[in-house]
Amino acid sequence: MTEDLLRIDGLHVGFRTGDRTRHVVRGVDLRIRPGEVLGLVGESGSGKSITALAVMRLLPPGAAITSGRVTFRGRNLIEASNHEINLLRGGEIGMIFQDPLTALNPALPIGRQLGDAIRAHQTISWRTAKSRAEELLALVGIPFPAERLRAYPHELSGGMRQRVMIALAVSSNPSLLIADEPTTALDVTVQAQVMELIDRVRREFGIAVLFISHNLELVAEIADRVTVMYAGRVVESAGVEALFETPNHPYTRQLIRCVPRLDGGRGAMPTIPGLPPRVELLPPGCPFAPRCEIAEARCTMEEPPMRWRGEQMAACFLAAS
Amino acid sequence: MTARTATAPDDSMISEAPPLLLLRDLRKTYRLRRGLWDRLRGRTRNVNAVDGVTLSIQQGLIHGLVGESGCGKSTLARMMVGLTPPTGGEVLWGGTTLPALSRQGWREFRAGVQMVFQDTHSSLNPRKRIRTILSEALAAHGVTRLARDERIARLLDQVGIDGQLLGRYPHELSGGQRQRIGIARALAMEPSLLVADEPVSSLDVSLQGQIINLLRELNASLGLTIVLISHDLAVVARVCDRVAVMYGGQIVESGAPEKVLAAPSHPYTKALLDAVPRGLRRRARTVLPIETTVTEGGCRFRQRCVQAVAVCSDRTPALRTVGQGHLVACHLREPVGVECLKSP
Numbered sequence: 001m002t003e004d005l006l007r008i009d010g011l012h013v014g015f016r017t018g019d020r021t022r023h024v025v026r027g028v029d030l031r032i033r034p035g036e037v038l039g040l041v042g043e044s045g046s047g048k049s050i051t052a053l054a055v056m057r058l059l060p061p062g063a064a065i066t067s068g069r070v071t072f073r074g075r076n077l078i079e080a081s082n083h084e085i086n087l088l089r090g091g092e093i094g095m096i097f098q099d100p101l102t103a104l105n106p107a108l109p110i111g112r113q114l115g116d117a118i119r120a121h122q123t124i125s126w127r128t129a130k131s132r133a134e135e136l137l138a139l140v141g142i143p144f145p146a147e148r149l150r151a152y153p154h155e156l157s158g159g160m161r162q163r164v165m166i167a168l169a170v171s172s173n174p175s176l177l178i179a180d181e182p183t184t185a186l187d188v189t190v191q192a193q194v195m196e197l198i199d200r201v202r203r204e205f206g207i208a209v210l211f212i213s214h215n216l217e218l219v220a221e222i223a224d225r226v227t228v229m230y231a232g233r234v235v236e237s238a239g240v241e242a243l244f245e246t247p248n249h250p251y252t253r254q255l256i257r258c259v260p261r262l263d264g265g266r267g268a269m270p271t272i273p274g275l276p277p278r279v280e281l282l283p284p285g286c287p288f289a290p291r292c293e294i295a296e297a298r299c300t301m302e303e304p305p306m307r308w309r310g311e312q313m314a315a316c317f318l319a320a321s
Numbered sequence: 322m323t324a325r326t327a328t329a330p331d332d333s334m335i336s337e338a339p340p341l342l343l344l345r346d347l348r349k350t351y352r353l354r355r356g357l358w359d360r361l362r363g364r365t366r367n368v369n370a371v372d373g374v375t376l377s378i379q380q381g382l383i384h385g386l387v388g389e390s391g392c393g394k395s396t397l398a399r400m401m402v403g404l405t406p407p408t409g410g411e412v413l414w415g416g417t418t419l420p421a422l423s424r425q426g427w428r429e430f431r432a433g434v435q436m437v438f439q440d441t442h443s444s445l446n447p448r449k450r451i452r453t454i455l456s457e458a459l460a461a462h463g464v465t466r467l468a469r470d471e472r473i474a475r476l477l478d479q480v481g482i483d484g485q486l487l488g489r490y491p492h493e494l495s496g497g498q499r500q501r502i503g504i505a506r507a508l509a510m511e512p513s514l515l516v517a518d519e520p521v522s523s524l525d526v527s528l529q530g531q532i533i534n535l536l537r538e539l540n541a542s543l544g545l546t547i548v549l550i551s552h553d554l555a556v557v558a559r560v561c562d563r564v565a566v567m568y569g570g571q572i573v574e575s576g577a578p579e580k581v582l583a584a585p586s587h588p589y590t591k592a593l594l595d596a597v598p599r600g601l602r603r604r605a606r607t608v609l610p611i612e613t614t615v616t617e618g619g620c621r622f623r624q625r626c627v628q629a630v631a632v633c634s635d636r637t638p639a640l641r642t643v644g645q646g647h648l649v650a651c652h653l654r655e656p657v658g659v660e661c662l663k664s665p
Contacts, residue, residue: 043527187389188552189593191596195598214526219600220598258526258527258530259526260529260558260559262582264558266578270530271531272527275498
C-alpha cells in the first residue's frame with residue numbers, strides 16, 4: 001500500500017466562547033493517497049469545511065485545533081512554522097473555494113494575480129510568469145487567454161472565475177488540491193464543465209483531491225473514496241461503489257434516499273425527520289440517533305463503535321460487519 | 322406570424338378552464354447603465370430579461386419553472402406577483418389586466434398572489450420576533466387583534482412549527498424553520514397562488530424534502546396553486562404537474578414533466594437534463610459548449626446548440642404544440658419545412 005499523502009488523526013477543532021469551548025470537529029480521521037480523490041460529504045454544520053481549513057491552518061478567529069494530528073508527506077502541519085505553512089499553501093497544496101469572487105482580488109487583473117502566485121513559489125522573471133499564466137488559462141479552457149490576462153474578476157462569469165481559481169491552484173504543481181464546494185454556486189451546465197475540468201486536471205497532473213460537497217451525486221461522479229461526516233464526526237468511510245451501493249451507516253442510507261432523482265417518479269419527497277443537532281446541544285450517544293430509523297435504546301446512551309466491513313468503516317452499533 | 326407578436330392561445334389553453342393567472346407576451350427590458358461618454362453619445366444597451374413569455378397558471382396545479390441563472394425566471398416571478406411592472410405584455414388576474422383592476426380588485430390580487438423567497442435571512446425582518454412578523458401580515462389582511470392569536474396558531478400548525486418559537490427572532494431559527502415561517506406569512510393572506518422562488522436551494526438535502534412536501538400538502542389540502550421556481554430538475558419532475566423551461570428570457574419548452582423532462586424535445590432541455598449529476602450511474606457526461614452571452618434575434622440558444630442550422634439565426638422559433646399540451650420553440654421540431662431548412 002502506498003504511503004498516505006495527507007493523514008488526519010483524531011482531529012478536534014473547537015470554538016472558544018467565554019470560558020467554554022464548543023467542538024465542531026470531534027475526532028476526525030481521514031487519509032488521502034497520492035493521486036486519489038477523496039469526497040468529503042456532510043450537511044451544513046457537519047464540520048467538513050472546518051476540517052479542510054484546519055489542514056491549511058486557515059481556521060476562522062476563535063477556532064483552534066485542540067487535539068489531533070495532520071500529517072502531510074510525513075510532516076506534522078500542526079507544529080509546522082508559519083513560514084513552512086505559507087510555502088505549502090498555494091504551493092504543494094492548492095485550494096479552490098465555493099465563491100471565486102471573494103477568493104480573487106477584485107482590484108487586480110487576473111493575469112497579475114496568476115503571475116504573483118507563480119512568482120511566490122518560483123524565482124522566475126515577470127515575462128516568464130506571464131507566459132506561464134497564459135498557458136494556464138488556456139489549460140483550463142478559457143478562450144482568448146492572452147486578452148483575458150487583462151480582465152478583472154468581475155468581468156468574468158461565475159464559471160470562468162472558477163476556472164481562473166483552478167488555474168491559480170494548479171499553477172505551482174500541487175500534489176493536493178482542496179476543493180470546498182467548488183460548483184455549488186454554479187448552474188448545472190457550468191457545474192458539469194467545471195467538474196470535467198477538475199477531473200482532467202487531476203488526471204493530467206496526478207493531483208490528489210479533497211473534494212468537499214453536500215451533493216452526493218456529484219461526489220459519486222468524481223471520488224475514489226468517500227468520507228461522510230455528521231455533527232463533527234466521521235460516520236462512514238468507504239470506496240465510492242461500496243458507499244453508494246451498500247451504505248452501512250443509517251445516516252448515509254437515509255441521505256442517499258433523500259437525493260432527488262430524475263427517474264424517481266412522482267410523489268412526496270423522501271426526507272430525514274427532525275433537524276441536525278446543534279453543537280452546543282449534542283445528544284448523548286450517537287448524534288444521529290434522534291433522526292435514525294433503526295435506533296435502539298443503547299444508541300442514545302453510548303457512543304457507537306467503529307465497525308469495519310473490509311475497507312468500509314461505519315460508526316454504528318447496528319452496522320453490518 | 323413571428324414569435325415577437327405571437328399571442329395566439331395555443332391548444333392547451335383552449336382545452337382547459339380559464340387560468341387563475343395568465344401572462345400574455347410578457348416582457349421586461351432593463352436599460353444598462355453605461356459610462357458618461359457612451360451616454361453623451363446616446364449609446365445605450367438594453368437587456369431583455371424576459372422576452373415575450375405567454376404562460377397560463379391553472380387553478381390547483383403545481384407549475385414548475387426551470388432554467389439557469391440569468392434566464393429571467395426570477396424577473397418573471399416578480400412580474401407575476403406585481404412586484405416588478407412589465408415593460409410589455411400583460412398579466413391577467415381573473416381575466417382583467419393588472420393596471421385595469423379596480424382598487425378592490427388590486428387589493429384582492431395583492432392578497433391572493435403571495436411570494437416565498439429563497440433567502441430567508443433577508444426576507445424576514447431580523448429585528449422582529451416571529452409572532453410580530455406573522456401578526457403584521459394578518460393585520461394587513463384586516464384580521465382583528467383578538468382573532469390574530471388563533472389564526473397564528475392555525476398557520477403554525479399548517480406549516481409544522483412549534484408555538485414555542487413565536488417569541489424567537491429569525492436568526493434563532495434554522496434555515497428550514499425560517500422557510501416555514503416565510504410560507505406561514507404568505508399563507509396569512511389566504512392566497513390562491515403561491516410563487517416560490519428557489520425555496521429550498523439554500524437548505525440541506527435532508528431538509529429540502531420537508532419543505533417541498535409541505536408545499537405539496539398545501540396544494541392538496543387547500544387547493545393552493547403553486548409556481549415553483551427551481552434549478553433542481555429532479556425536484557420539479559417529482560412534484561410538478563406542469564413545467565416550463567426558460568432560456569434567454571423565453572420559454573423554450575413546456576408541458577407535463579413526463580413529457581418535458583422524460584422525453585425532452587428542445588435541445589436546451591436535453592442539454593440541461595444531461596448536465597444533472599447522476600452519481601455512479603454515469604461518471605462521464607456530455608458537456609455543453611462554454612457559456613456565451615445570449616444573442617438577440619433568432620433562436621437565443623443557437624450558439625450553444627449542437628443542432629443549429631441557418632434558419633436558427635434568422636427567425637425566432639415560436640412555441641408550437643408537438644403533443645398533447647407539450648409545447649416546443651425550436652425550428653427543428655416544426656412539422657413543415659425541415660427539408661428547406663437544411664438547404665438555406
